[in-house]
Structure formats: structure tokens, C-alpha cells
Amino acid sequence: MSSTQVGNALSSSTTTLVDLSNSTVTQKKQYYKDGETLHNLLLELKNNQDLELLPHEQAHPKIFQALKARIGRINNETCDPGEENSFFICDLGEVKRLFNNWVKELPRIKPFYAVKCNPDTKVLSLLAELGVNFDCASKVEIDRVLSMNISPDRIVYANPCKVASFIRYAASKNVMKSTFDNVEELHKIKKFHPESQLLLRIATDDSTAQCRLSTKYGCEMENVDVLLKAIKELGLNLAGVSFHVGSGASDFTSLYKAVRDARTVFDKAANEYGLPPLKILDVGGGFQFESFKESTAVLRLALEEFFPVGCGVDIIAEPGRYFVATAFTLASHVIAKRKLSENEAMIYTNDGVYGNMNCILFDHQEPHPRTLYHNLEFHYNDFESTTAVLDSINKTRSEYPYKVSIWGPTCDGLDCIAKEYYMKHDVIVGDWFYFPALGAYTSSAATQFNGFEQTADIVYIDSELD
Numbered sequence: 001m002s003s004t005q006v007g008n009a010l011s012s013s014t015t016t017l018v019d020l021s022n023s024t025v026t027q028k029k030q031y032y033k034d035g036e037t038l039h040n041l042l043l044e045l046k047n048n049q050d051l052e053l054l055p056h057e058q059a060h061p062k063i064f065q066a067l068k069a070r071i072g073r074i075n076n077e078t079c080d081p082g083e084e085n086s087f088f089i090c091d092l093g094e095v096k097r098l099f100n101n102w103v104k105e106l107p108r109i110k111p112f113y114a115v116k117c118n119p120d121t122k123v124l125s126l127l128a129e130l131g132v133n134f135d136c137a138s139k140v141e142i143d144r145v146l147s148m149n150i151s152p153d154r155i156v157y158a159n160p161c162k163v164a165s166f167i168r169y170a171a172s173k174n175v176m177k178s179t180f181d182n183v184e185e186l187h188k189i190k191k192f193h194p195e196s197q198l199l200l201r202i203a204t205d206d207s208t209a210q211c212r213l214s215t216k217y218g219c220e221m222e223n224v225d226v227l228l229k230a231i232k233e234l235g236l237n238l239a240g241v242s243f244h245v246g247s248g249a250s251d252f253t254s255l256y257k258a259v260r261d262a263r264t265v266f267d268k269a270a271n272e273y274g275l276p277p278l279k280i281l282d283v284g285g286g287f288q289f290e291s292f293k294e295s296t297a298v299l300r301l302a303l304e305e306f307f308p309v310g311c312g313v314d315i316i317a318e319p320g321r322y323f324v325a326t327a328f329t330l331a332s333h334v335i336a337k338r339k340l341s342e343n344e345a346m347i348y349t350n351d352g353v354y355g356n357m358n359c360i361l362f363d364h365q366e367p368h369p370r371t372l373y374h375n376l377e378f379h380y381n382d383f384e385s386t387t388a389v390l391d392s393i394n395k396t397r398s399e400y401p402y403k404v405s406i407w408g409p410t411c412d413g414l415d416c417i418a419k420e421y422y423m424k425h426d427v428i429v430g431d432w433f434y435f436p437a438l439g440a441y442t443s444s445a446a447t448q449f450n451g452f453e454q455t456a457d458i459v460y461i462d463s464e465l466d
Contacts, residue, residue, distance in 0.1 A: 059091045059463035064380040066461050076430050086332040086351035087457040093464035094327040099130045105296045109315045112156050115141040117320025117440050135318040139166045160201050167192040179242050181219045183230045190234045197239035199282050204245045204258045228273045240280030241265045252298040259302035281315050287322040321440030328439030334431040344403045352408010352415040356442045373432035374425045402426050
């Protein structure tokens with residue numbers, strides 16, 4: 001959804017205002033009257049989006065240098081088995097820039113990095129140094145964070161349905177903050193970790209998200225009373241409310257609705273059940289660099305209306321891909337080629353959907369291969385490859401004459417990286433591709449299917465250093 005469309009969704013009619021506001025809200029200050037405030041803000045963001053160079057672009061020279069240095073040491077005719085495996089370049093400077101951008105756009109919100117997104121130790125260490133906290137979903141992730149001498153009070157156990165032994169483990173390690181969305185979970189927590197600081201996860205409208213989560217987690221608003229009653233009867237500590245609008249959402253009004261619903265739960269807990277005032281609002285994850293300004297504009301305005309500064313509530317979030325997606329570049333080796341015609345071929349690389357590009361299957365990502373090394377020459381950042389959707393058929397034939405499909409190394413026909421791609425170069429065996437922005441939900445879910453090792457090396461750089 002474009003900036004204009006988002007604004008229009010809130011400003012097109014008074015009906016929208018009614019849909020987004022309950023009777024309590026409409027008596028409050030109307031930041032969303034006719035959607036004008038948000039609409040104008042998003043238009044301004046759209047008009048000025050090209051004024052600043054994307055942080056990622058600043059890193060290109062050092063990324064290219066690192067790629068070139070690594071590949072330059074490999075002779076695919078004499079190297080040891082596996083020496084030409086795919087590898088990552090990780091730019092820690094990009095992580096720093098993204099953190100600074102977070103503080104600029106969302107100064108009120110404390111990020112708890114989603115470890116599942118990319119559990120790389122150096123990234124976790126850097127984020128910890130920057131003051132970022134951590135969202136863990138399992139014992140292993142909790143262990144990983146605690147092993148780095150990070151205090152357990154910097155962890156939120158953000159899994160609403162936990163293994164009982166993991167709950168006991170969290171209690172033994174003094175990991176106190178935890179999410180839930182059902183009565184059965186509360187009974188486990190009462191038995192194994194009764195001092196937990198609980199966050200009630202509510203369902204959201206994530207119908208426009210690429211990765212939907214409310215189909216699995218989150219209590220519907222009509223069932224919140226059941227959980228609040230159970231909390232009171234069991235004598236547990238309800239600390240706040242959490243939600244997640246899904247990843248890759250195109251309708252940012254879902255953030256507004258979720259914050260509004262959270263406010264309803266806050267008020268209901270205190271006014272109808274006599275619970276102590278809630279202190280934490282967890283706005284979840286799903287943040288992406290590409291849409292960060294738009295989504296955060298909606299979030300800031302929603303917080304200003306429902307949880308204004310000075311309301312006594314700590315706001316936290318669970319970003320994952322935002323911090324690491326653009327910080328990682330993957331390089332893969334062309335291991336085979338099957339020519340179909342003069343200008344058409346099937347290309348096979350040593351990484352694919354069972355490896356570090358599993359994000360194609362379950363995260364709805366579309367990796368964009370670019371030629372890095374071709375016919376003994378290096379290329380970088382010349383945008384020489386493109387998808388089948390081009391401006392015209394003439395452009396396809398003249399500028400991108402080579403039609404290819406790109407496949408991973410396993411024997412499964414599902415292992416396809418791109419079914420139709422047009423490239424400037426006639427790729428040959430021994431060439432290398434690079435794939436920008438592959439740091440989120442890639443290596444963390446790689447498998448060893450067919451016996452292909454997926455422990456890709458990581459070369460670290462810092463583009464913030466001279």
C-alpha cells in the first residue's frame with residue numbers, strides 16, 4: 001500500500017473514523033479526525049524519501065572489496081572440497097546505522113531483537129552493546145543470550161505456547177517477562193513460574209501481511225475477559241499487553257487498530273477486574289527498512305493518542321529483520337549450467353531454498369541474484385540482472401538478452417531460486433552471484449538436506465570505520 005493509499009484509508013470518509021474508534025476513543029483528542037494528520041504526514045514522507053541516501057548504499061565499496069578478496073583466494077579447479085561454498089558478508093556498520101535510525105524514528109520504544117531472525121553471535125554482541133534487548137522463543141535462544149553475560153531482565157520470552165520444562169528453565173534463570181494467549185498456558189505458568197511478569201498477546205488484523213501470525217497466536221478481543229478472569233483467580237502478575245501485526249504488512253492501519261485494542265485491554269484489566277495498572281505495551285515486530293518511515297509514522301500517532309508520554313507505560317518492540325536484512329550479502333558459486341537455446345539456460349548454484357535461501361519458501365522473500373564474478377572479471381552494483389517484469393520486450397532483448405532459471409544444489413525440484421530471470425551476462429560455470437539484503441530468516445533456518453553443509457562462513461566488515 002502506498003503512502004497515499006494509507007492516508008486515504010484513514011481519511012476517505014467519516015465511516016473510517018468510526019471503524020477505527022470506539023466510543024471511549026472518540027471522546028478523546030482527535031488526532032485522526034478525517035485522517036488528515038496521518039495523511040499529510042505520509043505524503044510528506046513520500047515526497048522527501050529520496051532526500052537521504054539509503055544507509056545500505058554507503059557500504060557498497062567495502063562490501064565489494066570483501067567479496068572480491070574472499071573469491072580472489074579461491075581456485076575452483078584446485079581448491080579443497082567445500083572451499084568454494086557460499087558465504088556471507090556482514091556489515092556491522094549497517095546494524096549501527098539502523099539502530100541510530102530506530103532511535104531517531106521511535107525514541108520511546110525499546111527494541112527487543114528477535115533472536116530467531118538471525119542469531120549470529122557478533123550481531124547479538126553488537127546489539128547488546130548498543131543497548132538493544134532480546135526477544136527469545138526457546139531455551140536455546142535464552143541460553144545463547146545469557147551466555148554472552150547479558151542480564152535476564154533484558155529478555156522477553158515471547159512465545160505464547162511454551163514447553164513446560166522451558167518455563168521451569170526460564171524461572172531458574174530469572175527470565176521474568178513472558179507472553180501468553182490462553183488459559184492452559186496460565187495454569188502451566190502458575191505451576192512452574194508463578195512470579196512471571198505476563199504479557200497478554202492479542203490477535204490483530206494481519207490480513208495484508210506476507211507472514212501472518214494471528215492465525216496461530218493471539219487472543220481475540222471477545223475472549224480477553226476469559227484470560228483476565230483467569231489471571232485474577234490464579235493470582236498471577238499481568239504486566240502488560242503484546243501484539244504482532246505480521247511481517248510485510250501493506251496496510252499500516254492495522255498498527256493503529258492494535259494499539260487501540262491494547263488500550264481497551266489496559267482499561268478493562270484495571271476498571272473491570274481490579275488488576276494493578278499495566279506497565280508494558282509490546283508492539284511486536286514486522287518492521288522493515290523499506291516501509292519503516294510509514295509504519296512508524298502510524299505507530300507514533302497511535303501511541304500519542306492511546307499511550308501518550310507520561311502515561312506510565314513502557315513501550316517495547318520485537319524487531320528482527322529491520323536490524324539485519326540489509327546488513328548481510330550472500331555470495332554463491334555457479335556449479336553447473338544446462339543450455340536450452342542460444343540465449344536461454346538453467347543455472348545451478350551451491351546454495352538454495354534448503355540452505356540460506358529458505359526464506360523463499362516460508363518468508364515470502366524474493367532474492368535478487370546479481371553477477372559478481374564472470375569470465376575472470378568482477379562486477380558489482382551494476383544492477384545487471386532483473387526479473388521477468390520489464391518495461392518492454394525490446395528492453396528484455398537488448399539490455400538483458402540472457403534468460404535463465406536459477407536452481408539450488410539439492411535433488412529436489414522445489415529447490416528453485418528464480419524461475420525466470422534476464423541477465424546481461426552469459427553466465428558460465430565458475431562464475432559467482434551475490435544476493436543483497438539476505439540477513440533475515442536465512443541462515444537461521446538452513447538445513448543439511450541431501451547432505452549439503454549449510455554452515456556458511458561470515459566475513460565481517462564495518463562500513464562505519466575508516
